Amino acid sequence: MTLLSPAERSYLRDSLTASPIIRPDSRTPHQFRPIEAKTSFLSSSNGSARVRLIDGSECIVSVKAKVVDLASVSNLVEVDIDVDSFRDDSNFVTNLKFHILNSLANFPSTVLKLTTKYGYKLFIDVIVTSHSSYPLTLISLATYLALKTARLPKLVSEVNDEEIAEQPTFADDWAESTLIQDLLDAPFQPPVLITLGIIGNNIIFDPSIEEEQIIDNSLVIGFYNGRVITPINTISLSSISNGVNSIVLVKALELGNKYGGMVVKALDTLIEQDIDDENIF
Amino acid sequence: MDITEVISITKPQSSSQYNNIDESNDDSDIEMGESSAGGASAGIVTPGELITEDPIWMKGHGTYFLNDSTYSSVAGSVSRVNRLLSVIPLRGRYSPETGDHIVGRITEVANKRWKVDIGTRQDAVLMLGSVNLPGGILRRKSESDELQMRNFLKEGDLLNCEVQTIFSNGIASLHTRSLKYGKLRNGIFLKVPSSLIVKSKNHAYDLPGSVSVILGSNGYIWLHKTLANTSTTTTVNQNAAKIQGRDYAPGQGSISITRLEEESSWEIYSDQNDPNITSSTRSNISRYYNVIKALAYGELGITEQRVILGYEASLAYSNIGSLIDRESMEQICQEVLNSEKMRG
Numbered sequence: 356m357t358l359l360s361p362a363e364r365s366y367l368r369d370s371l372t373a374s375p376i377i378r379p380d381s382r383t384p385h386q387f388r389p390i391e392a393k394t395s396f397l398s399s400s401n402g403s404a405r406v407r408l409i410d411g412s413e414c415i416v417s418v419k420a421k422v423v424d425l426a427s428v429s430n431l432v433e434v435d436i437d438v439d440s441f442r443d444d445s446n447f448v449t450n451l452k453f454h455i456l457n458s459l460a461n462f463p464s465t466v467l468k469l470t471t472k473y474g475y476k477l478f479i480d481v482i483v484t485s486h487s488s489y490p491l492t493l494i495s496l497a498t499y500l501a502l503k504t505a506r507l508p509k510l511v512s513e514v515n516d517e518e519i520a521e522q523p524t525f526a527d528d529w530a531e532s533t534l535i536q537d538l539l540d541a542p543f544q545p546p547v548l549i550t551l552g553i554i555g556n557n558i559i560f561d562p563s564i565e566e567e568q569i570i571d572n573s574l575v576i577g578f579y580n581g582r583v584i585t586p587i588n589t590i591s592l593s594s595i596s597n598g599v600n601s602i603v604l605v606k607a608l609e610l611g612n613k614y615g616g617m618v619v620k621a622l623d624t625l626i627e628q629d630i631d632d633e634n635i636f
Numbered sequence: 637m638d639i640t641e642v643i644s645i646t647k648p649q650s651s652s653q654y655n656n657i658d659e660s661n662d663d664s665d666i667e668m669g670e671s672s673a674g675g676a677s678a679g680i681v682t683p684g685e686l687i688t689e690d691p692i693w694m695k696g697h698g699t700y701f702l703n704d705s706t707y708s709s710v711a712g713s714v715s716r717v718n719r720l721l722s723v724i725p726l727r728g729r730y731s732p733e734t735g736d737h738i739v740g741r742i743t744e745v746a747n748k749r750w751k752v753d754i755g756t757r758q759d760a761v762l763m764l765g766s767v768n769l770p771g772g773i774l775r776r777k778s779e780s781d782e783l784q785m786r787n788f789l790k791e792g793d794l795l796n797c798e799v800q801t802i803f804s805n806g807i808a809s810l811h812t813r814s815l816k817y818g819k820l821r822n823g824i825f826l827k828v829p830s831s832l833i834v835k836s837k838n839h840a841y842d843l844p845g846s847v848s849v850i851l852g853s854n855g856y857i858w859l860h861k862t863l864a865n866t867s868t869t870t871t872v873n874q875n876a877a878k879i880q881g882r883d884y885a886p887g888q889g890s891i892s893i894t895r896l897e898e899e900s901s902w903e904i905y906s907d908q909n910d911p912n913i914t915s916s917t918r919s920n921i922s923r924y925y926n927v928i929k930a931l932a933y934g935e936l937g938i939t940e941q942r943v944i945l946g947y948e949a950s951l952a953y954s955n956i957g958s959l960i961d962r963e964s965m966e967q968i969c970q971e972v973l974n975s976e977k978m979r980g
Contacts, residue, residue: 358792360741361907362821369909370918377915379824380929381922381956387643389961407648409933409962496645560642565824617642625645 359568367569372555379565385614387561390496392622394504394629402505406497412486416497418505420467420475422523428476431464432456436481438490450590454491455481455498457586458546458577466538469523470516475507487564489592491575495548496622502545503626506532546579547618551607552592553599558607560614562592571597574607578615583608644961681708681723688721696722730755730830730854732808736799737839739820739852740810742789748782750789752797755830755854758807762789766800766811768818770902788905794820796840796850796858816840818904820850822913823860826925828932830855834939841940844947845920849928851938857928859921861913923950926959927968934969945972 359367370377376384388408397403402418434456441447459479467475479498483490509526513519526532536543552562552570562570573592577584587608589599681687684707691704698710699721708714712725732738732754743759744751751759764777764785789795795818800811812818833839833853840850842862850858927946931938949971950959958964 358741360793360820362819362909363794363823363825365907365909366821366823366913369913373915373918375915377918377922378957379922379925380960381919381926382960383641383955383957385642386957389644389646391648391962392645393648405648409960614642617639621639621643621645624639625647628647 359565363565364569367565368554371559371566371569372557374557376557376559378559380563384558385560385610387492387618388563390493392496392500392625394500394626395633401507402501402503404497404500404504406493406500408493410487412488412490412493413484414486414490414493414497415482415484416494416501417480418501419478419480420505420507421478422469422473423476425468425472425474431467431474432459432462432477432479434459434479434481436483436494438483439485451491451494454548454575454588455479455494458495458548459498461579462545463535463539463541463543466535469510470514470521472516472520473523477505488562488567489550489573489590491548492550492561495546496618499545499547499619499622500626502535503543503622504629505535507535507538508532544580544619546577546584547615547622549576549578549611549615549618550574550590551576551611553603553607556600556603556606558603558610560610567592569593572599574599574604576607576611576615578611578619581616583611583615640958640961641955646962649962680711680713680726682711683709687714687723692719693721694719696720698723698725725831727829727831729757732756732760732799732802732854734799734801736835736853737796737850738799738810738854739794739796739825739850739856739858740854741856742791742793742795745785745790750785752795752810754808754810754852755827755856756806756808758805760799760808760810762795762797762810762812766809766813768813768815768904770905789819793907794825794858796820796852819906820858820860821906821908822863822910823858823921824925826857826859826928828855828857828928828938832932832935832938834937836939841943843924843940843944845923846917847920847924849924849940849943851940851943857938859924859928861910861917861921863910919956923947923956923959926950926956930959930965930968931972933962933965936969936972942972942976945975949975 367379390406390408392404392406394404395402396405397417400417400419403416405415407413434452436448436452437443438448467477469475481494481498483494509531510523511526512524513521550561551574552559552566553572553574554570559566573590575588575590577586687699687706687708689705693706695701695706698708698712699706700709706721708723710723710725710728712723715722715724738754740752740754740760742750743753748764750762752762754760764781767788769777769781795812797810797812797817800809802808830853833851833855835853839853840848842848846862848860848862924943924947927943927950928938931942931946936942946968949968953959953964
């Protein structure tokens with residue numbers, strides 16, 4: 356990580372605490388960096404997504420489903436994160452994993468049950484090939500895309516195995532596979548995690564690496580079903596860590612409620628475009 | 637409200653779109669290739685490509701020799717100087733040359749020297765003897781200076797300097813022995829690939845909108861507020877005024893010159909920014925930041941003229957934040973090229 360000089364720090368701090376906020380790349384406070392994304396590009400996994408920023412930060416997520424004996428597993432969703440140049444047991448990776456897993460706590464796991472004995476277990480594998488700023492938002496957006504486009508094969512065997520033991524068998528035709536969305540009555544919306552930077556009384560979305568080093572504190576908020584959800588965590592991205600003022604916290608939640616929907620909408624639009632493209636061929 | 641004002645998520649661009657841009661800036665690439673290859677460029681080679689089977693050529697940088705044939709070890713343009721054959725890489729780390737005006741960041745304070753990150757393979761060194769110290773140019777470096785080196789420059793500090801020499805092991809030695817060099821304040825830093833910086837006589841420019849830029853040859857760029865006037869000239873003028881106001885005694889002027897210089901010299905190592913940077917200057921700096929990023933994205937060589945043309949083109953965007961989108965960046969590059977063509 357590059358260290359900023361004291362003059363740079365104070366210049367950036369003055370710019371970010373000013374009103375209106377002037378960010379180094381002149382984004383508005385609630386503007387994310389532009390993202391390029393692609394879904395369903397790994398043929399060997401049930402769902403996949405690739406998200407990258409223009410600076411080269413990139414995250415690849417694959418969702419794989421495996422039939423397991425329900426009695427032998429404790430949870431049906433497992434997340435594994437691999438970040439370039441970080442050990443798997445490092446604090447950094449463990450924290451990312453915790454945030455993602457935590458956000459998926461309300462995953463509708465009933466759809467994963469095939470019979471009373473067997474069910475799918477989802478393995479969400481995340482690779483961050485390169486990153487400059489804290490990659491949580493990137494991972495979360497990619498996970499959202501991968502889960503939304505994940506297809507599960509159609510079960511052709513009996514659902515009821517209470518009297519006669521039944522091994523689940525599946526249709527050979529991939530065209531008959533279904534999205535998780537179609538198995539649910541309600542719309543399927545995995546939560547999206549948004550990183551907010553707090554500096555003075557100002558709040559910035561998606562802080563860049565330079566901004567990360569001078570902000571007072573950062574918040575991770577979940578956005579689900581049209582509003583901000585708990586847990587709301589603070590994380591420290593730099594050596595500075597000041598407390599969070601309650602007024603700022605309320606403001607952060609308001610902004611989250613206001614703009615979170617846009618992020619979800621943009622992601623959904625991309626999924627639709629990708630599905631349309633697939634239908635052409 | 638438009639979604640793109642919050643987030644823009646697009647599909648990855650296809651390679652054909654990208655090639656279009658490349659074609660349009662072909663002329664600039666050739667121009668750069670020629671200047672760096674000394675007018676003897678002969679096409680582009682890729683790693684492992686056979687350059688010549690003739691063993692009379694001497695192998696230079698970026699080549700390797702196998703069974704009497706010379707192959708390229710990097711992707712770049714071939715340069716032939718007399719019998720010396722070398723390949724100048726298109727991308728890669730900056731290779732310093734004596735006299736380059738560069739921007740660097742201190743990484744380490746060592747014995748009588750600072751280590752400076754300038755984007756080369758090995759960190760450059762800045763000797764204690766190669767900087768201006770408070771107290772004037774003629775002062776000798778004492779032990780107390782060695783002890784308080786962190787008061788001048790410490791880890792993380794940015795400075796602009798010049799490459800003095802390259803040691804035989806490839807490490808660059810820097811100096812800041814001029815009033816135009818020294819610590820950087822009042823602005824922001826950005827990096828572009830060093831191959832995009834076109835070498836010229838001058839690398840520090842004043843731009844429209846009271847913003848100045850230092851385009852370091854190593855691809856490190858500093859955008860800052862234009863200073864009203866340099867402190868040195870004011871020092872001398874103030875001094876002259878003082879002398880005129882009083883009865884002149886021999887030696888008096890020179891003493892006060894030294895003292896004033898002593899007082900002002902500490903300013904060159906100050907970490908304090910100018911307290912009066914207006915928000916319009918700040919947003920202009922951000923605008924230039926995005927323009928330079930856009931030029932780098934379009935792989936255009938970065939020159940003073942192009943930065944200014946890009947700035948003028950960017951004025952069409954009232955919302956500067958939209959400049960970070962891919963389309964806007966391509967648009968800016970296109971407009972810069974168009975206006976260059978019109979001006980000839």
